[in-house]
Amino acid sequence: xxxxxxxxxxxxxxxxxxxxxxxxxxxxxxxxxxxxxxxxxxxxxxxxxxxxxxxxxxxxxxxxxxxxxxxxxxxxxxxxxxxxxxxxxxxxxxxxxxxxxxxxxxxxxxxxxxxxxxxxxxxxxxxxxxxxxxxxxxxxxxxxxxxxxxxxxxxxxxxxxxxxxxxxxxxxxxxxxxxxxxxxxxxxxxxxxxxxxxxxxxxxxxxx
Numbered sequence: 001x002x003x004x005x006x007x008x009x010x011x012x013x014x015x016x017x018x019x020x021x022x023x024x025x026x027x028x029x030x031x032x033x034x035x036x037x038x039x040x041x042x043x044x045x046x047x048x049x050x051x052x053x054x055x056x057x058x059x060x061x062x063x064x065x066x067x068x069x070x071x072x073x074x075x076x077x078x079x080x081x082x083x084x085x086x087x088x089x090x091x092x093x094x095x096x097x098x099x100x101x102x103x104x105x106x107x108x109x110x111x112x113x114x115x116x117x118x119x120x121x122x123x124x125x126x127x128x129x130x131x132x133x134x135x136x137x138x139x140x141x142x143x144x145x146x147x148x149x150x151x152x153x154x155x156x157x158x159x160x161x162x163x164x165x166x167x168x169x170x171x172x173x174x175x176x177x178x179x180x181x182x183x184x185x186x187x188x189x190x191x192x193x194x195x196x197x198x199x200x201x202x203x204x205x206x207x208x
Contacts, residue, residue: 002026002119005042005051007033008081009058017052017081020112024119035059043072050119055082055089061158063151064173070096079118081111088146090129100124145202148190156183157191161200 004021006014014032021028031046033039036057042048051073055062062069062080069078079100080093090101100123102114110126117124125133149157152173159169166184170177193199 001029002049003029003031003046005031005033005039005046005048005053005076007039007042007051007057007062008054009034009056013054013081017111017115020108020115024116033057036062036065040065040068040072043069043076047074048076050077050079052079052081052115055080055084060172060174061155063155066096066151077118077121079114079124086126086129087132090125091133092151094123094125101129102126145191149187150183153183153187153190156180157187157199157203160184160187160196161203163196 006017006021008014008017011034014034018030018032021030031042031048033042034057036059039051039053039057039062043051051069053062077099078093078097079102080089080098081102081104082089083104086101086103093101099118100114102111102124103126106114106126114124114126146154155173156169159172164172166177166180169175170180173180188194188199191199191202193202
């Protein structure tokens with residue numbers, strides 16, 4: 001029996017994905033998680049075959065535990081299912097060894113296709129992302145300052161853009177305030193902004 005971890009902070013999403021998995025041939029044991037700590041616990045205690053992960057969980061962003069996940073994942077194939085912009089985040093996750101990325105704006109049939117593809121041991125890339133990756137002109141159009149941000153700088157930027165302060169972000173990411181301030185300064189420098197308002201505006205432009 002294959003073990004599958006489904007990590008999302010919304011129960012209805014976890015149940016929906018579970019229904020898709022249960023409709024597939026074979027036997028699967030589904031393990032649910034809604035927090036990053038539960039994700040790490042599952043990777044530590046279970047020998048997982050697959051994991052379907054949302055980026056934004058109830059206690060933190062999956063990026064904050066990514067290195068630990070990659071260290072503990074063993075042979076598990078990883079798929080991201082997220083609201084975050086595919087053309088920005090998918091290449092980052094693929095470069096770390098993930099097997100697929102699906103936008104939550106995709107249809108149920110596309111999500112099912114992605115799950116089946118990853119469960120077969122293959123890599124799933126959406127048609128839109130394939131076109132972007134294979135078309136140099138579209139790649140040039142998508143070049144933007146966000147690509148220069150590290151994963152941590154991008155995560156801090158997103159929290160700042162929704163109005164969180166340095167102290168709150170530090171607690172959310174389990175980091176020192178000094179460290180968060182450093183990520184903030186680097187992000188501001190790379191994006192050429194002077195305030196969180198300008199940061200939010202730039203993220204809206206380049207993530208659309």
